[in-house]
Amino acid sequence: MDINTINVITLAYLGDSIYEVYIRNSLIKKGIAKVSDLQKEAVKYVSAKAQANILTNLIEKNTFTDEELDIIKRGRNYKRNTHPSNTDIITYKMSTGFEALIGYLYLENKTTRLQEILSHIEVK
Secondary structure, three states: OOHHHOOHHHHHHHHHHHHHHHHHHHHHHOOOOOHHHHHHHHHHHHOHHHHHHHHHHHHHOOOOOHHHHHHHHHHHHOOOOOOOOOOOHHHHHHHHHHHHHHHHHHHOOOHHHHHHHHOOOOOO
């Protein structure tokens, strides 16, 4: 499979689910047992605003390779006519770039690198 031929929104779609499983797993390991509490805590990490903040922080720390930055930029720069009403377009585009990277790393079986990136996220 040539990753460059996959629509970047498809990568983001997959990345969103992979990232959410990571967050849910981390919260459960923290000892949160009630689903309503898990949901409240998960939103702190999986919202577009949270993902955009995480991405910005990781970029500032020079965490990504050039290849990874290219995937992020593809996701961020993808032209869409709509975005969720609860966030601004820039935040949404940044979160899409983050999700696209997660999807890319997963599809490319770069699980060690995926774990390295996700380990920078402090789940409290």
